[in-house]
Amino acid sequence: MRRMTARPANAHQARLLKLLRDGGPRSRAQLGDRVDLSRSKLAVEVDRLLETGLVVADGLAASRGGRRSHNVRLAPGLRFLGVDIGATSVDVAVTNAELEVLGHLNQPMDVREGPVAVFEQVLAMAAKLRASGLAEGYDGAGIGVPGPVRFPEGVPVAPPIMPGWDGFPVREALSQELGCPVMVDNDVNLMAMGEQHAGVARSVGDFLCIKIGTGIGCGIVVGGEVHRGTTGSAGDIGHIQAVPDGRPCACGNRGCLEAHFSGAALARDALEAAQQGLSPELATRLEANGRLTAVDVAAAAAAGDPTSLGLIRQGGTRTGQVIAGLVSFFNPGLVVIGGGVTGLGHTLLAAIRTQVYRQSLPLATGNLPIVLGELGPKAGVIGAARLISDHLFSPA
Amino acid sequence: MRRMTARPANAHQARLLKLLRDGGPRSRAQLGDRVDLSRSKLAVEVDRLLETGLVVADGLAASRGGRRSHNVRLAPGLRFLGVDIGATSVDVAVTNAELEVLGHLNQPMDVREGPVAVFEQVLAMAAKLRASGLAEGYDGAGIGVPGPVRFPEGVPVAPPIMPGWDGFPVREALSQELGCPVMVDNDVNLMAMGEQHAGVARSVGDFLCIKIGTGIGCGIVVGGEVHRGTTGSAGDIGHIQAVPDGRPCACGNRGCLEAHFSGAALARDALEAAQQGLSPELATRLEANGRLTAVDVAAAAAAGDPTSLGLIRQGGTRTGQVIAGLVSFFNPGLVVIGGGVTGLGHTLLAAIRTQVYRQSLPLATGNLPIVLGELGPKAGVIGAARLISDHLFSPA
């Protein structure tokens, strides 16, 4: 099947495509309610989109009291690939043009194996999704990587946890392999875009999206747009000092947030507690699996283990301290917490909230919701699909 | 004299006005080089601006090898009023349409005396500038206040250091008194706009502007636009925790940056040092003036007083700690340090730089200049003029 080649010819068409993407199929009249164009102009632009094949007719709409109108929708065969490369696993999903996830695969994988090995895996997963009949091909792909990205070129720069990736032409290489346009971004930014598109952050202009996984990062959305910073490293909050003269961190400093709380730090603290006999619950789990992860701590906490609860609370407090500073600085309308450790759930959330509300000024926190992301592991892939669709649905 | 009533009718005219404001008088042809309009269209829009009186002819331009062209410039009679209300003093300046400062007054005044008293003073100063022949009237005024502002309405909200101002309709009231449009913003945001317009931050899209005066605040510029936050309190970094379990702060918490370093904190530390006999230099000054301020510390440090130097270095280190966190988070292209304590100069700057470069990741700091603002007390008033001119030079 020939894939999408057309792009909107002007801003009006781009606007219409995005309306159809975000609101689903609808009639010309309904589109007209939202775009401030004359009926004739609207009809012309819709006709042109129909000609390009990006948009197709979709039956009759419900009557609003008069003549029923003909619906239009985005081409049902359009497929976007969303790829979320984490430190320890890869998520790949197919979406339709409305960014609904049609199929989603997850595979454990160490990002340190390098771009070549990882992309082999990603391509295999993409092929598998295609083979299962969900897609005949891909019209575009969004890729998230766990480190800073020089956004315009789609190239990772100086990524601390993925050394082999520095300067690897991710966008170029994947575009070649997949035969479609590709955009690359930091995984946290994509999570933010995902929650903005389909999660808790709909209709919020300025918000922060904190992702706590193997490391800690923060997506920053200003006026509806992701802020990436001058060198693409904005949101890199894992190495903000949380504890003066605290634990040494891989980055060379001491007391970094990430050294005190993150998936990796939590696992290490749990191991220590188990070995010191502080927590029978964790000790049992260590014996059973031979190792401990954040998931074990979550389970132990759920079972009421006080040591695990304490670890989570302490981590939440430290994270909350840092977030409090960011809230004072940035004054967001919403803070979303997500990532691998959301399994820690409300214990973590409560600790973070307590600390933020205590430490930030009332004006900034007065009406500030701090909530868990609602998309879980889908946030990243939906954000990735959104990234590429934003690109393709913009005038060339 | 009748003041400016016209506003640009469309985005093209707005663009032209801003070019003339920022680049000074120039010919139609030179304007054409920068706006991507056909010559005929450009001529039409310039003619319309000439009709409104916002723009006037200004003689012949130098030849570029052919026919000499006629220059145009913004109306030479346009006057903006820039007002910068600080915690302990008020700056008022008149500018022309190009935002050049034609006259500038400064008056000590305690903002806690309340809006009525302060505005009486401001109006007197504005009248004095007018009386000295610098202006026949004002076409617009920008006002900066030392606290959060609900920007669209131009009303201070919950300002910690200026209790009487909460909810006072600053914009409304001053607009009435001055008989011209008024815009209100936080003083730090205006300082950032000033440095962006005429100072060190020209041509930088994302930067932070730290103002250290009686308190500490931070202007945030993202993509050339000031970020004000959801409730107008963005940049309120004075109450970020710098020292865990540190000094009690007026806000109710402990260890706030402002409690440890600011004009007020520095004066208090200096007093303590003088009384404990740690610094003969400061003790002498205390005896001479009956009190100590940041200026005394600066002078003592310049004279080599080790205690004063130590205070400045320690303050710089703490400020640097906080800035390091903000740099990791925001990844700016520039950090500007300004405000009353810039008199502390390079000792302070060196301490801040050391701390930021040590604590933030190389990718974010690699090419990050940290510099003193170059406009001093003029930054605020220029920023204020810029604020109102941006407003008036936009389509209504």
Added chain:
DNA sequence: CCCACTTTGTCCTCTCCCTGGAAAAAGTGG
């Protein structure tokens, strides 16, 4: 001083886009 060439400013036409009205098409409900 004349001439070739460059730059600038003006004029004019042609095209395209869009608005807004009119009318036709398609439904709803009594």
Added chain:
DNA sequence: CCACTTTTTCCAGGGAGAGGACAAAGTGGG
């Protein structure tokens, strides 16, 4: 079956803008 509503198409007219032609003004060399 009829009055009314909503949607869609069609059409004429106005307006804005691009772009070319040409006039005006200036430079520099012969």
